[in-house]
Amino acid sequence: MKRITNLIALCVLVAFGASAQINTPQPSPAGSVSATVGLTEVSIEYFRPGVKGRQIFGSGDQYLEQFGEVWRTGANAGTMVSFSTDLKVAGQDVKAGEYQMVSIPGESEWQVMLISEPIGGNEGAYDESKAVVKATVKSSKPAGTVERMSFQISDISADNTSANIHFEWADVSWKLPIAVSFHESVMKDIAAKTQVNPQNYVAAANYYLNSGENLEQALEWMNKYLSMGENSGQFWHVHTKAQILAKMGKKKEAIAAAKDSMEKAKAFEQGDFGYIKRNEDLIASLK
Numbered sequence: 297m298k299r300i301t302n303l304i305a306l307c308v309l310v311a312f313g314a315s316a317q318i319n320t321p322q323p324s325p326a327g328s329v330s331a332t333v334g335l336t337e338v339s340i341e342y343f344r345p346g347v348k349g350r351q352i353f354g355s356g357d358q359y360l361e362q363f364g365e366v367w368r369t370g371a372n373a374g375t376m377v378s379f380s381t382d383l384k385v386a387g388q389d390v391k392a393g394e395y396q397m398v399s400i401p402g403e404s405e406w407q408v409m410l411i412s413e414p415i416g417g418n419e420g421a422y423d424e425s426k427a428v429v430k431a432t433v434k435s436s437k438p439a440g441t442v443e444r445m446s447f448q449i450s451d452i453s454a455d456n457t458s459a460n461i462h463f464e465w466a467d468v469s470w471k472l473p474i475a476v477s478f479h480e481s482v483m484k485d486i487a488a489k490t491q492v493n494p495q496n497y498v499a500a501a502n503y504y505l506n507s508g509e510n511l512e513q514a515l516e517w518m519n520k521y522l523s524m525g526e527n528s529g530q531f532w533h534v535h536t537k538a539q540i541l542a543k544m545g546k547k548k549e550a551i552a553a554a555k556d557s558m559e560k561a562k563a564f565e566q567g568d569f570g571y572i573k574r575n576e577d578l579i580a581s582l583k
Contacts, residue, residue: 324371386431
């Protein structure tokens, strides 16, 4: 009985000790950033060391991180990068998944690697054969000293097919390019989902219109949607039809569709949502 009582007392003490721990800020707090590029989720999880008056990158004992030596690219367990789909990093094919980023600082160029088997903070365990990406990137100086190491996903292109993983710390900035492809996935989605929900014909037609894909197919899908029920009264979609016709070079048909959209917009009791002006502008551009 005494042993059981002592065991209970020990458990209480352990539980109390765990709950009584004091939370203090970490010297290198955790950070994260994510963005969608095309259809690909790009996420970066890392720890953010500070400059704290130190000299960070260079050659010699006074520098924290030496040129020419492998660095975990962050503090604590380093930096993890994940991609939700296959893509290209610095022109190299990379499968969907999670990778640790390691790097070798240099005076004007850095080597940046993504490795398939994480090494955490043990830089001595780096095995070049585990690198799925080995890239050389140009380094530059940021506008001012960056106190806390940071990553961004920057420069997302207008067509959503490329971006940069952007690193900054102390007096160094560099960018690692990524490129994604989503056309094949969109095509499969269109083929599967237009059979389930007619509204998807509109999304498919808009995608083809914006990508300059098969405009004949885009027009067919839009006509199919507008022919269903009372859909022809949806002047905003009739305007899209006019845009498709205009892009196809069918000016007469495009003007007719724009006038149809404009008249329906004028008659709509809840307002035209700006489509009168849009149709007027489209008609003017075709004359």
